[in-house]
Amino acid sequence: MSRLDRLKVSLMALLTVALTSVGSANAVEKKMFGYEYNPATDQVTHYDADEPYVGAPEPLVIKDAFDYLQPWNGRCIEAKMPADKAKLLPCQTSNIKPTMKYHGIQIKGNKWMHLACDEAFKSVMNGGGPFSTVIVQIDDSNNRVMRYWISHNHVTEWVDPTAHGETTCIKQACKELGVFDLGHIRKDNPNLKLPQTCETSHCDLYTSAEPCPMCYSATRWAHINTIYFAATVYDAAAQGVNFGDEPQYAELSLNYEDRPRLGVKCYQCTEDNSLDAFNAYKRGGSIKY
Numbered sequence: 001m002s003r004l005d006r007l008k009v010s011l012m013a014l015l016t017v018a019l020t021s022v023g024s025a026n027a028v029e030k031k032m033f034g035y036e037y038n039p040a041t042d043q044v045t046h047y048d049a050d051e052p053y054v055g056a057p058e059p060l061v062i063k064d065a066f067d068y069l070q071p072w073n074g075r076c077i078e079a080k081m082p083a084d085k086a087k088l089l090p091c092q093t094s095n096i097k098p099t100m101k102y103h104g105i106q107i108k109g110n111k112w113m114h115l116a117c118d119e120a121f122k123s124v125m126n127g128g129g130p131f132s133t134v135i136v137q138i139d140d141s142n143n144r145v146m147r148y149w150i151s152h153n154h155v156t157e158w159v160d161p162t163a164h165g166e167t168t169c170i171k172q173a174c175k176e177l178g179v180f181d182l183g184h185i186r187k188d189n190p191n192l193k194l195p196q197t198c199e200t201s202h203c204d205l206y207t208s209a210e211p212c213p214m215c216y217s218a219t220r221w222a223h224i225n226t227i228y229f230a231a232t233v234y235d236a237a238a239q240g241v242n243f244g245d246e247p248q249y250a251e252l253s254l255n256y257e258d259r260p261r262l263g264v265k266c267y268q269c270t271e272d273n274s275l276d277a278f279n280a281y282k283r284g285g286s287i288k289y
């Protein structure tokens with residue numbers, strides 16, 4: 001049994017105890033997101049973590065391109081395809097960073113990023129997508145980890161193109177905490193479902209690969225202010241992996257009239273009731289978030 005598997009088993013025991021003790025079994029029942037899932041393997045919450053938060057890892061110092069070799073664990077599974085195809089898909093040993101996009105933000109990893117990447121690997125070995133996310137909740141008064149959530153990509157399993165590691169992890173954390181805002185969690189929030197002794201806490205997000213535009217936005221909508229990722233969009237787009245997020249980022253920067261050449265048509269329609277919802281929202285009693 002691997003270290004991660006042992007962790008999962010212990011987490012399941014904690015999950016069972018926590019569910020019983022907080023009396024909120026409905027909060028993490030099997031159909032939490034409208035899908036059948038196994039909380040032992042699909043999403044994991046470590047409810048009672050208590051350890052100093054390491055914070056941002058040290059900057060990565062690269063003296064020059066010829067002096068630097070990125071660390072790699074040597075893990076390379078046996079190819080499940082004919083040899084002539086397998087030779088075209090060798091294991092990649094370093095991140096692809098062809099532009100200045102990552103200049104100034106390159107840092108070393110830590111246990112949370114390692115956990116996210118290991119979970120992504122496990123997802124693939126179970127037939128799922130190669131992405132995973134860990135959200136860590138931190139006590140603002142003493143900078144200690146209170147609890148954390150792990151989730152991976154569920155697109156194929158749930159037949160849901162929006163079920164990325166980040167979105168499912170955010171949903172899980174928000175649902176269990178009972179809050180919309182993971183960037184500023186107040187003890188006096190009457191909707192808070194999980195125990196909190198400090199006045200405020202916040203969450204950081206670790207994801208095994210650079211977030212797609214949807215997940216970047218989901219993270220920002222959750223008011224998470226610190227995002228760590230490992231693999232780049234260029235790694236995700238590599239031959240044989242073929243998850244191309246980069247064109248989506250580029251598409252968002254274009255005016256709508258320039259997007260049909262990318263195969264997408266967007267139209268702005270004029271309707272007499274188009275502002276009814278906004279007017280009702282700002283003048284009514286809806287919960288503001």
Ligand SMILES: [Zn+2]
Pocket residue numbers: 164165166211212213214215216
């Ligand atoms: Zn995504």
